[in-house]
Every structure is written in structure tokens, then in C-alpha cells.
Amino acid sequence: MNCIEAKPLLQAYLDGELGLEMALEFERHLEQCADCARERAALASLSAALGDPALRFAAPEALRRRVGAALAGEAVAGATAPAAASPTTGGEALAGAAATGGGRAPQARAPRPWRRWWLIGGARIAGWAVAGAALAMLALITLSRGPSLPRAGGDTLSGGGAGVVAREVLTSHLRSLMPGHLMDVVSTDQHTVKPWFNGRIDFSPPVNDFAADGFSLAGGRLDYLDRRAVAALVYRRRKHIVNVFVWPAADGAESAVESAAHDGYNLMHWRRGGMNYWIVSDLNAQELGEFARLLRVDAPLPASHS
């Protein structure tokens, strides 16, 4: 991302309206660009100043009493007259109520449709909504450009459309890169990481350190993919992070490695030994493929195949 691309995103970034992926890209640009970083600081300090509680007006006590009394009167009136807006009109009734100002009945003006806009960001809502919005954004971005991700997702793609799990995997990977999200158990020792999953999930993921091959185990965490708790193993290759997601496959079918590239991230997926595997990283495809081979060689084969 360069300055010309970054500048228009700055406000949306500060307002928490950028999708996760774009926010991360934007942050990478900020690290390299003193101009944009300065601009960010100036706007952030303006925001902080505007957030000063001293600039807010508190409702006078008299207003509180007035409104309380008015609402009590309204409740009495409401008990004798039917509600003015029928619930079935939903958002339109709301927009109508909001759009008509003092005194006019809501029917007096054509209701303004409650628009749904997706421009460059998800909603600015706390908690899960952020993840949901990021996921939705990611889905939009994924659908709108680049090669489509493979359909060979988990076992529950029914009705979900192509690449649902792939998108979840990529989103989880990006989320894991946010500060403090990467690992629940930090250890380079497979004998520490593997038992950590006991009692946290209902299966035992294969955990191996491949430090000798340049992929060192860094730790693991619980994640949630494809509507179930999954094991996420974190490996490092030089400065790159590789997330490995493992969970039991619904059937024992094996599958070869399928890969996809998206927005600079490489994803690979296969099924082996009764487990679904997804790996994702910004590592180049060749090295990630090498890692996939290591994992596959190491993964236990189902009894009937060995």
C-alpha cells in the first residue's frame, strides 16, 4: 500500500471502519511512512480532544422530569389507542418516524428506506460483532476479486457456498496476528503443547516440532472454525507465522493437498488420518508446500491405510 492508497483510508481506519485485512495492510504502511503516521497522530489527538467529557452537555434535571412525565402520559394514551406504527412495517416505519419531524404523522411522508451500505468497512461494534463484520468484509473482498478459494473445505459446507471454511481460516489467521491473539499456550515443546489441548477439545491433534526443517513450533491455541472448536498450532518460519488448523473430519476420506493464494496469503488444505488440515501463512507457496509435506508425512495414517 502506498500513500495515495492509504490517505483516503486514514479516517476510516481511525474510526474503526476498515475491514480487518485492510486495517492490517494500512498499519503496515504506517510503519513505513512518517507522513501518514504524523497525519494519523494529528487526527487521533483531535478525536481525543473531541471525546473530552467537558465538551458534552448533560441533560438538565428539569428535562429528565419533563420527559418522564411525557412518557407516562404516552403510556396512558397508548393503552387506549392502537400503536401508530405497525410492527410489520419494520425499518420503514422507523425511518418514517425518524424522518418526520415535529407534529406530522409518520404516514405523511414517504418512508426513507433504511439503506444498507457496505463501502470499505464493517460495523464499529464491540466484541463478536467486530469479528462478524470483519468476516463479512472479508467475504465481500474474497468474492469480489482474486482467484476463488477451493471448495474443499471442512465437512459442513452444505449450503455455505464455495470456500466458506477457507475464508474462515484466513480470517482466523488474520485475527491471530492481532496483538495478544496468537497463542494460548506458548511453548516450543510438543510435549507441552499437545497435552494442553486435553480437556479443551474432544480430539488430540498431532503436534510436532519441525525446527530441524526450519519450521519451529511456537505454541497453540483454541480457535473456532466451521462451527466447532478446533486446534490451532502456530509455527514460525523466519519472520513468518504459519497457522495450522486441525479438526476431525466427519468421514475418513483422504484428500490431496489443494492450495489457493489470496491477497498475499497462501492457504493449503487436505484431509488425512481422519483429520481436516488447513494451513495459512504469508509465506511463499513453495515453502508452505514444503511444510505441508512435512505435516503430511508426519500425520498418522488411519489404521486401514497403514
Added chain:
Amino acid sequence: MDGEEAQKFEQSLLEWLNDAYNLARWLLRDDQDAQDAVQEAFVRAVRFAGGFRGGDRRAWLLAIVRNVCYTLLSRNRAAADNVTFDEEIHHGSADQAADPEAMVFNRLDREALFGALEALPVEFRETIVMREMEGLSYQEIAGAAGIPIGTVMSRLARARERLRLALRGKAGESGKSGRLRQIR
């Protein structure tokens, strides 16, 4: 909505009375008008509670407040300019000083920011107040103001640019008393 539910709904509305008043007061720049607008908005909110569908109730309420304010503004634009000056400015929490970025602006006085904000054209003022003070999302602001998200973004950008320019201008002339306004 049965009686008990209605009562709960009213209670939740009253929790946002301060937010509603703040928005109305900034849009109308007049205490009495703001009080009238808030009362009208709350009555409407209760009357049209059935029209609420999903989303954030607070954003929904503020959208109603905003629209009542606009009706008042269009009815009596001249009255909106009657602002009384007062002696004292209310001081906010001191813990803001801990934020190094906020300190840049603490050096400039709040009075300058207050004045600059109040001087913004109303369409810029409403977007900036809804965003920065009430924490509404672009989508919620777009819904409340009946404008596309792209317009929300351009208004925010221009409002911020104006505020920064105004503050830069006022940073030089310090300590002019008498233009201080009381903030309740």
C-alpha cells in the same frame, strides 16, 4: 409490546437521555430548543417503538432526535443562532492527560475547540458529533441523516479539516476571556 415490556423500553430510553440531549444541544445550540426536541423525540420513540427492528436502540433513538432537531432548525433558523456567552468553562476529567496524543490538544484550550465545533455548518456538526461524541458507526450516521456512507465520510473529513484549521488559527491568540461558554 405489553405493559411490562413497554416500561422496560422506556427505562432503556431514559438511560440515553444525556446522549440525546447532548446531540440536540449541539445541533440546535440552544438549551430550551434542545429540551423541546428531546422531549418530542422521546415521545416519538415510544409511540413508534413498533418500528424498531434490530440494530442499536441508542442509534435508533439518536436518529429520531436528529430528525426532530432538523425540523426545528428548518422551522426557525434564526433562533438557532442565539447563543449566550457565559463566564466559566466546565473542566473534564484529568485522566485524559495520561494520553500523550490528547495532551497536544490540552494545550490548546477547549474553548477554541468548542467554538470551532459550534461554528461548523450544521451538516458537518451533526456528523462529527454523532461520530466523535456519540460513537455512532458510519452506517448508523448514514441511516440517521439519510445520506450515503460516502457522504458521511466526506463530511467527517471536511469537518475534521475545518476543526484543525480553526484550532491552528486560534492556537496563537490565547487567553481571551469573555468568549467562554458554560457547558452543563
